[in-house]
Amino acid sequence: MSSxxxxxxxxxxxxxxxxxxxxxxxxxxxxxxxxxxxxxxLVEITSDGWFVKNGSPVGVPINRHDFSYMSNxxxxxxxxxxxxxxxxxxxNGILQAYFELLNIPFTGCSSFCSSVTFNKYACKSxxxxxxxxxxxxxxxxxxxxxxxxxxxxxxxxxxxxxxxxGGSSCGISRVNEAGELVKAIGLALAEDNEVxxxxxxxxxxxxxxxxxxxxxxxxxxxxEIISKxxxxxxxxxxxxxxxxxxTPANIPESLAINCQEKSKKIYTFLGCKGMxxxxxxxSQDQLWFLEINTIPGLSEHSIVPQQIRALGRQTSEIFxxxxxxxIESSTPIIIPIYHETKVHFTGPRPGSRRSFSxxxxxxxxxxxx
Numbered sequence: 219m220s221s222x223x224x225x226x227x228x229x230x231x232x233x234x235x236x237x238x239x240x241x242x243x244x245x246x247x248x249x250x251x252x253x254x255x256x257x258x259x260l261v262e263i264t265s266d267g268w269f270v271k272n273g274s275p276v277g278v279p280i281n282r283h284d285f286s287y288m289s290n291x292x293x294x295x296x297x298x299x300x301x302x303x304x305x306x307x308x309x310n311g312i313l314q315a316y317f318e319l320l321n322i323p324f325t326g327c328s329s330f331c332s333s334v335t336f337n338k339y340a341c342k343s344x345x346x347x348x349x350x351x352x353x354x355x356x357x358x359x360x361x362x363x364x365x366x367x368x369x370x371x372x373x374x375x376x377x378x379x380x381x382x383x384g385g386s387s388c389g390i391s392r393v394n395e396a397g398e399l400v401k402a403i404g405l406a407l408a409e410d411n412e413v414x415x416x417x418x419x420x421x422x423x424x425x426x427x428x429x430x431x432x433x434x435x436x437x438x439x440x441x442e443i444i445s446k447x448x449x450x451x452x453x454x455x456x457x458x459x460x461x462x463x464x465t466p467a468n469i470p471e472s473l474a475i476n477c478q479e480k481s482k483k484i485y486t487f488l489g490c491k492g493m494x495x496x497x498x499x500x501s502q503d504q505l506w507f508l509e510i511n512t513i514p515g516l517s518e519h520s521i522v523p524q525q526i527r528a529l530g531r532q533t534s535e536i537f538x539x540x541x542x543x544x545i546e547s548s549t550p551i552i553i554p555i556y557h558e559t560k561v562h563f564t565g566p567r568p569g570s571r572r573s574f575s576x577x578x579x580x581x582x583x584x585x586x587x
Contacts, residue, residue, distance in 0.1 A: 234305030381410035421501030437478030
């Protein structure tokens with residue numbers, strides 16, 4: 219990496235119920251980055267706007283045309299983005315597509331991979347094709363006519379009702395009786411316009427973090443989650459003492475190795491990048507895929523940082539490796555400011571000639587037809 223400090227945007231917040239958790243993750247990253255190599259700034263994305271929070275409670279607005287902000291009268295750009303947004307728009311591919319269009323390197327999965335993995339039903343359908351056990355499930359959409367009898371015939375009782383697109387267990391219910399199903403669907407629809415209903419698989423909940431850089435491809439030690447509630451919901455996740463998270467999990471070594479290898483297989487199969495966490499139910503020595511988190515929680519007490527420490531590593535080391543990878547992999551574009559170039563393309567059919575104007579400024583390319 220160049221000796222010049224790299225200006226890093228740590229994006230946090232977002233538009234979902236997970237925004238507060240995202241800010242906790244971002245502050246941990248902000249605290250961990252080595253100031254000798256990085257100049258980090260917190261960029262908070264809210265429904266009111268996008269703001270750089272460099273010690274100011276109000277913040278400086280981000281210019282969304284090129285993801286810059288004004289500092290001392292000059293437009294300031296970032297070298298890379300550390301994505302710490304859980305949920306919409308940072309985990310579902312939308313923000314990733316934005317940065318891809320602007321050619322700004324960012325941590326984590328591509329827009330395509332993020333959109334697929336964030337959609338629980340689509341992701342489980344793919345995982346099933348890879349030969350990995352997945353619970354039976356059905357998908358219903360807002361305003362769709364439903365029959366509780368037909369649903370329960372397919373998934374049985376008890377079952378879980380979840381927003382199809384979402385995380386942190388927001389809007390999730392366990393349904394033990396048929397009369398609870400409609401209320402549970404309404405709770406999930408308050409978070410998303412699609413709902414996934416899954417059969418219940420009895421067993422132990424375990425999870426495995428995975429990180430890939432140019433230097434290594436690691437599956438972290440396994441964590442077992444023992445919720446003190448009926449299941450590992452939002453309250454159990456984020457209330458101190460709401461669950462016991464045991465790292466490394468008290469499972470046979472052969473099962474732990476199997477879980478790590480399966481997690482790496484899923485990572486590769488889905489085309490993931492950066493750091494993820496894969497959740498399972500361990501039932502009678504069989505691993506059942508639950509979901510994959512492509513922007514896992516990174517606060518001090520989150521699961522993946524626990525796993526990193528159990529491996530004898532530091533989160534700061536992993537965060538730096540992720541940033542170094544994307545910065546070194548990016549191709550710098552040296553372009554005269556505000557230079558316009560017209561290019562003519564000839565299509566495959568006679569006379570199909572089209573012109574485009576390329577407006578090139580500070581490494582950004584905007585194409586006009």
